[in-house]
Amino acid sequence: MRPSTVAIFIISVGAGLGAAGCGEPEDGDDDVVTGPTWYRDVAPLLAEHCMTCHSDGGIAPFSMESYEVAAPAAAMMLEAVESGAMPPWDAESADDCSPRHAWKDDMRLSASEIQLLRDWIATGKQEGTAAEIPEPPSLALDRVSHTATPSTPYTTTGSADEFICFILDPGVTRLSWLTGVEVVPGNPKVVHHVVLVGYRAGAALDADIAANGIGRPFECNGGVLTREDTFLMGVWTPGSQPFETPGDLGLPVPAGTKVLMQMHYHPGGATTNLPDASTVNLRLETSRPINTYTITAVGNAATTPTLLSGPGDRTGTPEFRIPAGATNHVESMRFPLSGLPAGKFRLFAAYPHMHYIGVELSVQVEHPLNGGGVDRECLVNVPRWNFDWQRTYQYDAPIAALPAISNGDTLIVRCSYDNSLANPFVRRALEEAGLVEPIDVRLGEESLDEMCLGIFGIVVEPTP
Ligand code: HEC
Known part of the structure; x- marks a missing residue:
């Protein structure tokens, strides 16, 4: 690794929707009678903050989509939320370092939402009147212009995490500006995070393609971010909103750029270690935005x-x-x-x-x-x-x-x-x-x- 300032790279992903108003829980004795219910209060809250991952087929180990599964897990859920372990969100303010602005698409629960969960448990985890549970926030990027996917899927094995790369060709034929990125995991049970690196046309790319092919898996433990002729396009995390730039802001992507996709696989055993071919979706604009980044x-x-x-x-x-x-x-x-x-x-x-x-x-x-x-x-x-x-x-x-x-x-x-x-x-x-x-x-x-x-x-x- 070169010392000092390493110029270039990153960007990506936001996450679940921000905290939505969820009525203040009542206090006092009334709770026993009028406390929060699963269908009216709790399920909508978890749909928004948890079910992008905790749903059938999601990356999380259990689905919260039914009362029967969620109610027995309630104490564990509250503990995970109170400790800050869930939803996963590591940027936090502290006395000695607290950023001036809030974060976009912050997935965390507000104090009153955590209190709602506490009150629901304290008042007997009432089910309430059956109703449709809202859909979790959509994680789909809109206006996708370019897409690329491996030609040869990869099957992760063993118990150790694996870092596997693919060189993908999204077909960038002219200078364009990136304003949105997402990864659609082929096998969401094993894809833990994905780093997307733009790889400019040139001798290094040609050599890499000659060695590894296009769309084929190869081992690449490290080095992805610091290769010559590369720039970070995005980092994808499961359950997160796709990365979209604010307003009129885009990252220049030269013609001929390929995408180096580094997969972090977390093997989960024979039943989940099925082949993965994850898709990269890019939103590339053909006219220059007001601001570039x-x-x-x-x-x-x-x-x-x-x-x-x-x-x-x-x-x-x-x-x-x-x-x-x-x-x-x-x-x-x-x-x-x-x-x-x-x-x-x-x-x-x-x-x-x-x-x-x-x-x-x-x-x-x-x-x-x-x-x-x-x-x-x-x-x-x-x-x-x-x-x-x-x-x-x-x-x-x-x-x-x-x-x-x-x-x-x-x-x-x-x-x-x-x-x-x-x-x-x-x-x-x-x-x-x-x-x-x-x-x-x-x-x-x-x-x-x-x-x-x-x-x-x-x-x-x-x-x-
Ligand atoms: C971005 C995906 C994601 C979101 C959103 C998410 N979880 Fe999880 N959760 C996971 C994964 C993955 C695990 C397995 C352990 C791990 O990898 O950290 C997990 C584990 C858990 C566990 C098991 C105990 C633990 O702490 O590891 C609980 C309880 C839990 N989540 C509760 C919640 C609740 C409640 C919410 C919403 C407020 C939530 N999670 C939101 C992905 C998510």
Whole structure:
């Protein structure tokens, strides 16, 4: 992995609809008689926030579509919601880092919605009068213009997660602008997440096609994001809304671009390990939108001065090394911005990225103040990283109100890691690598290397 700022990539996916009003639960004794019911209150709430995954054929282990299944699981559901484990949504505000804007398509339940679930349980999980349960939010991208799918499906086996790539040809014959992306999993039971990388025409692409063919599976554990001539198009997560840009904003995609699709497969046993051929749908516009965007990553600093000293340094010089067994190991980096065109660059999407050992990640920006000192702004904060649920978060704000960076600002990226056997992801990574004890972990692209990246979608035209 190259040090310092890795230019290029990402974007993707939003998720379930935002919190919809769900009447405040009554309090007091009346609850026993008039408390919430399954059909009237609870099922519509779960349809909106949970059933994009917890439905028949969805990725989640159980369906919530019937009272008979959901009612006995109610306490477990409440616990998962209260603990923040469900729905999967890792970008959270904390006292020391809280972004200015809410996130678009935030799947999480509001406090009053959680209270509704609590009240339903407390009042005996009443079924109420049978009624149709609303459909979960549609996850289909509209106005799809280009589509591509593997010619040779892949069947995942064994118990270890697998990373498999396909080079796909969506048939981009002229310069176009990407405004929406989705993946339709062929076998939703095993597709855990998908990274879509645009691969520009050229010698590297030709060599890759000669080696791997088009539409055929090949192993590609790592390296997808940092290949030459590539740019991130999207990251797809199960149960999420398709990625769509806000307003008139598009990513330029040159003629001849192919899509490198990296599948993260999570094998589930003989009954679910059926062949997968997932489809990529793109919405490419043929006229240039008012604004274009680019994707830039900040982080992954390997050396001073951007990498700051930390606990693993052995020689007095900053070193990105997470010692075997370290439980609260921090790597911090500072990237002063200079040499950008004048004006402010607006950030509209954030995609935090680490590997298995990561625990926390935050990206902040320091804006210098006129009279001296700095104003610190939180761009994204992930207090509990979960490798399985990485995704792109979009700020819910018009372009003019988005967080901005400009010359003179400093980006601060901070990651913490738990490289001990207490971290279930360490156990999983070691098992996949055929190891039993943690090893020293360094910056790199393989599963047992680490990263510390904030990847951002940036509106290209600076604003005054
Ligand atoms: C984006 C897909 C998705 C959404 C949305 C989702 N779940 Fe899950 N859920 C899963 C998956 C997958 C699992 C299996 C464990 C895992 O992979 O984390 C799971 C597991 C669970 C479990 C088992 C215990 C646990 O914590 O692992 C409960 C309970 C649960 N979900 C409740 C909910 C509730 C309640 C909602 C809505 C408020 C919800 N889930 C929304 C995908 C989802």
